[in-house]
Amino acid sequence: MKSILDETKFIMKKYSIKANKSLGQNFLINEEVVNAIIDSANIEKEDLIIEIGPGLGTLTQYLLEKAGKVICIELDSKMINILKERFLLYDNLEIINQDVLKVDLKRIISEQKINGKIKNVKVVANLPYYITTPIIMKLLEDKLDIESITVMIQKEVADRLIEIPGGKQTGAITYTVYYYCDSEKIMEVPNNSFIPEPEVTSEVIKLKVRNKPVVIIKEEKNFFNMIKCAFMQRRKTLLNSLTNTHIFSSKDQGLKILNAIDIDENIRPEKLTIEDFVEIYKKIYE
Ligand code: SAM
Numbered sequence: 001m002k003s004i005l006d007e008t009k010f011i012m013k014k015y016s017i018k019a020n021k022s023l024g025q026n027f028l029i030n031e032e033v034v035n036a037i038i039d040s041a042n043i044e045k046e047d048l049i050i051e052i053g054p055g056l057g058t059l060t061q062y063l064l065e066k067a068g069k070v071i072c073i074e075l076d077s078k079m080i081n082i083l084k085e086r087f088l089l090y091d092n093l094e095i096i097n098q099d100v101l102k103v104d105l106k107r108i109i110s111e112q113k114i115n116g117k118i119k120n121v122k123v124v125a126n127l128p129y130y131i132t133t134p135i136i137m138k139l140l141e142d143k144l145d146i147e148s149i150t151v152m153i154q155k156e157v158a159d160r161l162i163e164i165p166g167g168k169q170t171g172a173i174t175y176t177v178y179y180y181c182d183s184e185k186i187m188e189v190p191n192n193s194f195i196p197e198p199e200v201t202s203e204v205i206k207l208k209v210r211n212k213p214v215v216i217i218k219e220e221k222n223f224f225n226m227i228k229c230a231f232m233q234r235r236k237t238l239l240n241s242l243t244n245t246h247i248f249s250s251k252d253q254g255l256k257i258l259n260a261i262d263i264d265e266n267i268r269p270e271k272l273t274i275e276d277f278v279e280i281y282k283k284i285y286e
Helices: 004-014 031-041 058-066 077-086 105-114 129-141 155-162 172-180 220-231 238-244 251-260 274-285
Strands: 047-052 069-073 093-096 120-126 148-154 181-189 202-209
Touching: 004 058, 031 058, 031 120, 031 148, 031 181, 031 202, 047 058, 047 105, 058 069, 058 120, 069 105, 077 093, 105 120, 129 148, 129 155, 129 172, 129 202, 148 155, 148 181, 155 172, 155 181, 155 202, 172 181, 172 202, 172 220, 172 274, 220 238, 220 274, 238 251, 251 274
Parallel strands: 047 069, 047 120, 069 093, 120 148
Antiparallel strands: 148 202, 181 202
């Protein structure tokens, strides 16, 4: 059996493929990483797997063997031809040639679930890094009926996504991911695991979607917008950021709110837990 490296080189040569940098094409060639992604995704026969950016089909091959159905969403039509030929004999593959951000995943998932053969939906992908955050946000904020998201992304972003709010790597996005998911680091991936090598280190993470969010918030959009505003100005205190972005109507109002809930007026936003933000939110809006 050919190694993943040989197979990748063979396919690239056969179809005259040059990786398209602007589409974030870095093809995975490290067998150990492929196995780690597939194992940690915990795929069962009644699963629908949504693979975003299958590229040449390295992960797809394994997904097709393990899952009941695989839906691949790939923007590059050159890849579509390769996937169709490579997996001609599989009857559990559907390929969508579209920008994942424009695909109506909610409709696709409910159609698949209706026939009763699919129990759980899982996302598995080596994502295109230039749109990592919008993709993850779409998967979470659209409240899709998915069980987990196992993805490889750039390490720097991964560490922020899986941080517990208040920890060292906390950013605005940390709160959103924590609200929806219980997350886990699977492994760090060196640059030489890809053709061509990306400029950044990568990481595989698994986000397990919670049955219900960790805190109760009526207007999620408003709540996360407030958190975004808190992080908009780097190195500023929470009080200044929320005042400058007009979340607090005045510094005075901000001071009163922080005092009332016992939060230091000089605190920086990344030190707050999600519960702290809920308290502030309630004081302002409820
Ligand atoms: N899964 C393959 C692998 O592991 O070798 C390829 C991963 S590569 C990092 C990302 C893939 O996402 C590429 O095939 C690229 O063409 C595709 N892609 C880029 N932008 C996309 C988009 N907006 N929607 C769907 N696929 C996209």
